[in-house]
Amino acid sequence: MKFEGGVHRVQRVPRTEKQGRTHTSTVTVTILPQPTEINLVINPKDLRIDTKRASGAGGQHVNTTDSAVWIVHLPTGIVSECQQERSQLKNKEMAMKKLRAKLYSLQLEEETSKQYNARKIQIGTKGRSEKIRTYNFPQNWVTDHRINKSFHDLETFMQGEYLLDELVQSLKDCANYESLVEIISKKV
The missing domain is CATH 3.30.70.1660 (Alpha-Beta Plaits)
Structure with a gap:
């Protein structure tokens, strides 16, 4: 067709x-x-994960542990970070969820754009x-x-x-x- x-x-x-x-x-x-359906697979090799000390209120804990997590998706340059929790593992989990949502949104936008362009070409x-x-x-x-x-x-x-x-x-x-x-x- x-x-x-x-x-x-x-x-x-x-x-x-x-x-x-x-x-x-x-x-x-x-x-x-x-x-x-968009199949989103994030290769761990494509990630750079850094930790740092959280900023803001929190008492002495803030100054002693590197609980903030900063994740960079190297192929796209998209950055996701989280410093809400005291636990580095929980912050990493939340940062990964944010990164996954950003990458999903980017991929969805690309697919939508492809369909729009294909439709536009056919309609003229x-x-x-x-x-x-x-x-x-x-x-x-x-x-x-x-x-x-x-x-x-x-x-x-x-x-x-x-x-x-x-x-x-x-x-x-x-x-x-x-x-x-x-x-x-x-x-x-």
Whole structure:
């Protein structure tokens, strides 16, 4: 279904049209993959954990133990720290929870951004000039403008018969060709 994303143009003569004029409409189709759960794995090698003396009120304990924990996620540079508890272990636990939440938020934002950009590319400006396919009911044909191919017998096409299979294969071949051209042009 990924090749169906874009602007589809329909040309038809409505039943209510007394003079037989052809009306043109467009519909924008967006095909996006289902969002997946974010699998967040933090490699201990990617962390730098420092301890320091806590600041603030707390009496003499503050000056004698390194209970504050400071964690840096090296690949992203995200920092998380905690000095709420008297125990270094509890502070480390809380700092890791904060770090996990920050990394999760970052990853979620990236996924959302990818989906937004994929949707934006497919929708475009929604103009007729960005059409990927035209369905012409009065003349009984379908044209896919990406591969400049027309199919006659619109009803068979709309029912998903053999013509649709032929079209999908042509679109796959075109997409593969464009991918190869892009790879070759990057190497040159």
